Amino acid sequence: MKSKMTRIPVREQDPKVRATNFDEVSYGYNEEEAQAEASRCINCKNPRCVANCPVSIKIPQFIQQVTLGNYTEAARIIAEDNSLPAVCGRVCPQEVQCEGACILGIKGEPIAIGKLERFVADWSRENGVRFTEKAPSNGIKVAIVGSGPAGLACASDLAKLGYEVTIFEVLHKAGGVLQYGIPEFRLPKEEVVEVEIDNVRALGVKIETNVVVGRTITIDELFEKENFKAVFIGSGAGLPKFMGIPGENLNGVFSANEFLTRSNLMGAYSGESDTPIYTGTRVAVVGGGNVAMDAARTALRLGAETTIVYRRTEKELPARVEEVHHAKEEGIDFRMLTNPVEILGNEKGWVTGLRCIKMELGEPDDSGRRRPVPVAGSEFDIEADVVIMALGTSPNPLIANTTAGIETDRYGCIVADEHGATGRPGVFAGGDAVTGAATVILAMGAGRKAAAAIDEYLKK
Numbered sequence: 001m002k003s004k005m006t007r008i009p010v011r012e013q014d015p016k017v018r019a020t021n022f023d024e025v026s027y028g029y030n031e032e033e034a035q036a037e038a039s040r041c042i043n044c045k046n047p048r049c050v051a052n053c054p055v056s057i058k059i060p061q062f063i064q065q066v067t068l069g070n071y072t073e074a075a076r077i078i079a080e081d082n083s084l085p086a087v088c089g090r091v092c093p094q095e096v097q098c099e100g101a102c103i104l105g106i107k108g109e110p111i112a113i114g115k116l117e118r119f120v121a122d123w124s125r126e127n128g129v130r131f132t133e134k135a136p137s138n139g140i141k142v143a144i145v146g147s148g149p150a151g152l153a154c155a156s157d158l159a160k161l162g163y164e165v166t167i168f169e170v171l172h173k174a175g176g177v178l179q180y181g182i183p184e185f186r187l188p189k190e191e192v193v194e195v196e197i198d199n200v201r202a203l204g205v206k207i208e209t210n211v212v213v214g215r216t217i218t219i220d221e222l223f224e225k226e227n228f229k230a231v232f233i234g235s236g237a238g239l240p241k242f243m244g245i246p247g248e249n250l251n252g253v254f255s256a257n258e259f260l261t262r263s264n265l266m267g268a269y270s271g272e273s274d275t276p277i278y279t280g281t282r283v284a285v286v287g288g289g290n291v292a293m294d295a296a297r298t299a300l301r302l303g304a305e306t307t308i309v310y311r312r313t314e315k316e317l318p319a320r321v322e323e324v325h326h327a328k329e330e331g332i333d334f335r336m337l338t339n340p341v342e343i344l345g346n347e348k349g350w351v352t353g354l355r356c357i358k359m360e361l362g363e364p365d366d367s368g369r370r371r372p373v374p375v376a377g378s379e380f381d382i383e384a385d386v387v388i389m390a391l392g393t394s395p396n397p398l399i400a401n402t403t404a405g406i407e408t409d410r411y412g413c414i415v416a417d418e419h420g421a422t423g424r425p426g427v428f429a430g431g432d433a434v435t436g437a438a439t440v441i442l443a444m445g446a447g448r449k450a451a452a453a454i455d456e457y458l459k460k
Contacts, residue, residue, distance in 0.1 A: 005108025089118025148176020150431025280385020
């Protein structure tokens with residue numbers, strides 16, 4: 001029984017080597033490792049892992065097929081509920097979702113569900129396995145705004161039901177946050193993201209890039225001029241937040257969104273980009289979420305000594321444990337209980353450092369975490385050439401401002417019910433545009449719910 005309690009380890013790049021390149025950190029499982037890990041599953045009668053998956057993948061069933069070596073069938077089972085398995089296998093926070101609910105995790109280590117999903121997806125790609133079954137076309141047109149996880153999931157489900165689906169993407173490449181937000185060393189673009197987007201295209205989904213909905217074309221025009229019968233807004237949350245402290249307008253201050261977009265989407269990470277990015281020799285990243293880890297680990301790979309500044313303790317870090325672990329292995333310095341009060345600069349307007357104050361934890365706030373309180377007289381400086389603000393994002397107001405009947409809350413998020421329906425008939429929304437910045441898989445879950453609601457709406 002001991003073997004059932006311990007998961008098969010995953011091979012990874014050496015930390016000292018990977019800190020100098022953008023190759024994927026994790027190598028994933030080979031067949032032998034995947035089957036050994038899959039054999040740990042005890043096939044619960046009431047699989048809590050499924051209930052804790054935002055897209056309700058039939059986890060025990062696909063794992064059973066991996067155990068038997070039936071990888072095509074395993075892939076088919078996953079594809080019923082997840083159109084981006086290679087992505088989700090890499091970036092989902094499994095530890096708080098499916099794996100967090102695994103029975104084996106009570107006394108031992110939970111099944112490595114994410115790693116098994118990645119194995120199946122990678123095997124499918126390498127062996128040309130693709131599932132394009134769908135209902136005959138019903139001739140009804142549905143528009144999707146945004147080609148991120150929410151939009152792709154919604155589009156896939158609707159295409160399978162026979163709808164004529166077109167995705168409108170503002171950037172020059174499809175994928176949304178998968179393209180611009182998540183670094184190559186966590187999520188390879190050509191090998192993984194673009195292949196899975198092509199799988200969505202294979203269902204008949206059209207993707208039009210460089211279209212700014214709200215400017216190039218409005219929601220109203222999609223209905224009135226292009227004859228779409230329903231619209232799903234999955235435009236994400238790409239508007240960065242700042243602290244409002246002195247010095248944020250200095251040269252060398254980035255939002256994490258800009259920094260990662262320039263590195264990932266514009267190819268600055270390659271060193272051969274037409275849009276290189278400045279890091280200097282010392283970078284300070286403010287924040288403690290996954291985006292902060294991504295920005296810090298990217299800056300490190302671009303040659304800078306990197307420090308993460310976070311106002312609470314490591315226990316309260318919102319980033320995935322795996323990402324924090326990898327960052328530490330790579331040599332990133334963590335300054336906990338530290339909060340910036342000013343960005344310092346020189347007479348030429350460039351960043352020279354970050355003035356911080358030490359914090360201590362007080363009573364819990366609305367998030368349930370203990371509120372950080374400044375320690376009087378504890379100010380100190382951190383030398384830095386670049387400061388990256390990784391403080392979260394909010395939705396762009398453009399669509400809401402140009403579409404009658406679309407309400408937003410005080411955070412700028414589109415107001416929609418649990419099925420994605422907005423206040424305007426025929427217009428649905430989901431993902432980060434509704435919730436604010438969250439996870440890939442939660443956005444996909446919202447996209448799937450909206451697809452079901454759109455289908456029901458159009459059948460009335």
